[in-house]
Amino acid sequence: MVLLNRHPEHRQPLASADAVSLGVAGATEAEGFLGLRENHAETPQHSLPALAAELGIGALHVKDEGQRLGLGSFKALGGSYAVIRLVLEEAAKRLGRTVDVTELNEPGVRAIAAGMTFVCATDGNHGRSVAQGAGLVGARSVVFVHAGVSGERVAAIARFGAEMVRVDGGYDHSVRQAAEVAVARGWTVVSDTSWPGYERIPGLVMQGYTVIVREALRHLPKPPTHVFLQAGVGGFAAAIAGHLAIVLGEARPMVTVVEPARAACIFATAEAGRPVKIAHDRPTVMAMLECHEPSPVAWRVLARVGDAFMTVEEDDAVAVMNRLARPQGGDPAIVSGESGGAGLAGLIRAAASPDTRAALGLDEGSRVLIINTEGATDPGRYAELVGMVPDDVLLQTAES
Structure with missing residues (x-):
């Protein structure tokens, strides 16, 4: 299903707070923080001319976040960035002066960080980022995970020193429980979704994601004419689309937001014209996108700069994983996790429909940017769905 944005705020300027968090200055600051990380490297960006020709478009580029900061997903940019910013702000408050990011390892700053506890809820990737950020600064982290998070993903978070808390129910339930416990114990919630009265920290998380756009x-060779962005609560899609709108203005690309049909809270919100919570029905293979309530801040942005909303099926996501693992026509092989290729799944589905092509303005001159938001964050599940282990997929590109 495809729904064009009919919201009255569509194509209006971003709200002032969102323009600040997603603007050039904020992105520059986030990139500056990132440059000080020991394992920082720009993630690869691939051209896929064979697939572009098959889809009847001019160019297809895939920004591969599966190798970001050793965490395997774009989330590495958000939670850890917010944690570091919050530690510096607390240190500045207590020391009575500005504290620069280069001072993070100073004894006085680390002593302050050691007294801070950061808490979050996660499907897997955001929790890794928060735990890694807390570990970098010497703070404590507590991560809430719901019943659907695999043991392999839980173990991957725990390796960064986080205390893990299992809760019943789905992602939205874990978000509420994490927030309740944090308030009771005086901890700091670092969430990638927002709620009334809690917007600034999700804004910092989104600000971290703008680094992806700057690198891309x-x-x-030319700015994209189209981007297809996957969404859970919507923070990633809003960050990318918002920054593109700020830096490219009227030349910004057509933005299509893609969700699993089984967890399409942004689509439902676009239909209703306001944030709505959808019922939890069946789980989706796109586990990192299995969210049933949008972030209000994300929707505030997407109402303005999201141009279309669509859903994809379970088989679409698995087919993309396999297509990227076994490319044709000389295209590079890419490891894409269950949720990572949802944007590409949306493009493939859109390109196959003459009506959708016309609605989105897709043609042989279109330049499409896709972001592979995760690699094989659960290698066992990846091998089960693709029939290859991730290292063997990457070996194809290394040998070509």
């Missing part, structure tokens, strides 16, 4: 635009 630096290496594209």
Whole structure:
């Protein structure tokens, strides 16, 4: 299903708070923080001309976040960035002066960080980022995970020193429980979703994601005409689309937000014209996108800069994983996790429908940017769905 944005705020300027968090200055600050990380490297960006020709478009580029900061997903940019910012702000408050990011390892700053506890709820990737950020600064982290998070993903978070808390129910329930416990114990919630009265920290998380756009635009021969962005609560899609709107203005690309049909809370919100919570029905293979209530901040952005909303099926996501693992026509092989290729799944589905192509303005001149938001964050599940282990997939590109 495809729904064009009919919201009255569509194509209006971003709210002032969102323009600040997603603007050039904020992205520059986030990139500056990132440059100080020991394992920082820009993630690869691939051109897939064979698949572009098959889809009847001019160019297809895939920004591969599966190798970001050793965490395997774009989430590495958000939670850890917010944790570091919050530690610096607390240190500045207590020391009575500005504290620079280069001072994070100073004894006085680390002593302050050691007294801080950061808490979050996660499907897997955001929790890794928060736990890693807390570990970098010497703070404590507590991560709430719901029943659907695999043991392999839980273990991957725990390796960063986080205390893990299992809760019944789904992602939205874990978010509420994490927030309740944090309030009771004086901990700091670092969430990638927002709620009334809690917007600034999710804004910082989204600000971290703008680094992806800056890197992508630096290496594209021309700005994209279209982007397809996957969504859970919507923070990633809003961050990318919002920054593109700010830096490209009227030349910004057509933004299509893609969700699993089984967890399409942004689609339902676009239909209703306001944030709505959808019922939890069947789980989706796109586990990192299995969210049933949108982030209000994300929707505030997407109402303005999201141009279309669509859903994809379970088989679409698995087919993309396999297509990227076994490319044709000389295209590079890419490891894409269950949720990572949802944007590409949306493009493939859209390109196959003459009506959808016309609605989105897709043609042989279109330049499409896709972001592979995760690699094999659960290698066992990846091998089960693809029939290859991730290292063997990457070996194809290394040998070509």
